[in-house]
Amino acid sequence: VVGLQWGDEGKGKVVDYTSGSFDAVARFNGGSNAGHTIVLGRRTYRFHLIPSGIIKGKKLLVGAGVALDPVILSQELRLLGRQGFRADLMVDGRCTLVSPAEKEMDGFLEGLKEGVALGTTKMGVGPAYAIRALRLSPRPVDLLSGRFDFSRLRRVHRQLTRRAPDLEGWARLSRRLLRGRVGDTSAAVSEINERGGSVLFEGAQGTMLDLQFGTYPFVTSSPSVASYASAGLGVPARDVGDVLGVVKAYTTRVGAGPFPTEFTGPLERKLREEGREYGATTGRPRRIGWLDLVALRYAVRLNGARQLALMKLDILARSKELNVCVAYKDGHGQSSNYYDFIGNVDRVKPVYEKLPSLYGAEFGGRVPTAAARLIELIESETGARVKLLSYGDERSRTLEL
Ligand code: IMO
Numbered sequence: 001v002v003g004l005q006w007g008d009e010g011k012g013k014v015v016d017y018t019s020g021s022f023d024a025v026a027r028f029n030g031g032s033n034a035g036h037t038i039v040l041g042r043r044t045y046r047f048h049l050i051p052s053g054i055i056k057g058k059k060l061l062v063g064a065g066v067a068l069d070p071v072i073l074s075q076e077l078r079l080l081g082r083q084g085f086r087a088d089l090m091v092d093g094r095c096t097l098v099s100p101a102e103k104e105m106d107g108f109l110e111g112l113k114e115g116v117a118l119g120t121t122k123m124g125v126g127p128a129y130a131i132r133a134l135r136l137s138p139r140p141v142d143l144l145s146g147r148f149d150f151s152r153l154r155r156v157h158r159q160l161t162r163r164a165p166d167l168e169g170w171a172r173l174s175r176r177l178l179r180g181r182v183g184d185t186s187a188a189v190s191e192i193n194e195r196g197g198s199v200l201f202e203g204a205q206g207t208m209l210d211l212q213f214g215t216y217p218f219v220t221s222s223p224s225v226a227s228y229a230s231a232g233l234g235v236p237a238r239d240v241g242d243v244l245g246v247v248k249a250y251t252t253r254v255g256a257g258p259f260p261t262e263f264t265g266p267l268e269r270k271l272r273e274e275g276r277e278y279g280a281t282t283g284r285p286r287r288i289g290w291l292d293l294v295a296l297r298y299a300v301r302l303n304g305a306r307q308l309a310l311m312k313l314d315i316l317a318r319s320k321e322l323n324v325c326v327a328y329k330d331g332h333g334q335s336s337n338y339y340d341f342i343g344n345v346d347r348v349k350p351v352y353e354k355l356p357s358l359y360g361a362e363f364g365g366r367v368p369t370a371a372a373r374l375i376e377l378i379e380s381e382t383g384a385r386v387k388l389l390s391y392g393d394e395r396s397r398t399l400e401l
């Protein structure tokens with residue numbers, strides 16, 4: 001399950017909804033920059049690192065591709081424990097770790113970008129992956145062995161932020177928090193697979209935030225396309241099955257960066273309030289725009305998503321107007337191929353198709369005509385099939401097509 005936009009598409013609900021028939025749910029990318037919200041009855045559960053399969057009591061795996069903050073993980077486990085959820089969780093011994101030093105560096109680096117800051121979640125995820133690429137950080141297995149030499153890492157942090165973080169103190173605490181939970185998640189997936197079981201791979205962020213393929217440099221710091229499930233978990237590519245892409249019926253984005261279909265005004269405020277479009281990690285108001293089929297076609301192809309989950313139709317139905325972007329144009333011309341504008345997505349103008357609005361539509365058990373028209377357009381433009389419709393937070397407010 002992967003996001004096809006700029007994150008917050010509703011992956012948490014889709015994972016919760018579809019995980020029933022799976023033996024385990026595994027995260028493969030990102031870290032506590034992600035924010036997953038699941039609503040059950042009157043209760044809302046919010047978490048960042050723990051795979052969304054926890055609500056259904058699934059076995060949980062956090063793969064090597066994840067940036068893991070042990071302190072946040074244990075806070076989440078404790079909070080969910082108090083709400084009655086027992087986590088059967090294994091984190092991979094080869095994860096990238098996030099310490100308070102990387103969190104501090106995240107804020108520090110954002111400060112350097114004066115005016116052109118990315119608007120990161122300041123969870124230290126980007127700096128942690130960067131330090132990992134420099135081969136300076138310990139992995140969970142290194143914390144457990146207790147043989148890691150922090151002196152080079154401390155020097156780098158001191159040079160960059162003029163502070164000397166207490167890395168040994170953090171390492172002691174993290175060792176305690178992770179003990180008994182570290183293992184080989186790649187082997188765990190393979191064992192489940194060999195006995196004929198199945199694992200749901202849960203992506204964080206969205207394709208347009210992918211480090212390579214997204215709206216660089218306004219992207220996150222790890223890959224978020226489906227193919228990374230294989231690399232991030234240590235699972236052979238041929239063992240990764242079908243891809244379900246999650247797409248919101250309109251678009252949101254938190255943080256800075258190109259957003260061709262963004263709009264402002266009363267409808268922006270209405271959709272934000274009714275859709276509660278505030279970041280689950282930072283509380284920041286999300287920017288709002290129309291569905292962008294140029295970006296969606298690109299994302300569907302990159303992920304090989306044959307199936308789509310279309311989310312938040314109930315919120316779109318609060319609007320008396322419905323526009324869908326079918327092409328971009330700039331001074332040189334018009335195209336529906338995203339790559340044609342890859343260097344100047346910040347300057348393009350969207351070309352809209354006006355559709356009959358979903359205003360006031362009722363979803364109880366069947367697809368309203370206006371929604372059927374929207375689904376037709378999405379399917380014909382992307383070649384993927386809309387398999388799941390969501391028209392409310394609740395599990396029950398879902399239609400399978
Ligand atoms: P979920 O899993 C929405 C955005 C941040 C920022 C950029 C870089 O909930 O869909 P980072 O902290 O990753 O270095 O910030 O990426 N971002 C997200 N936006 N949903 C997410 O995750 C996000 N994770 C990162 O807002 O613009």
Ligand code: MG
Pocket residue numbers: 007008009034035036037280
């Ligand atoms: Mg989110």
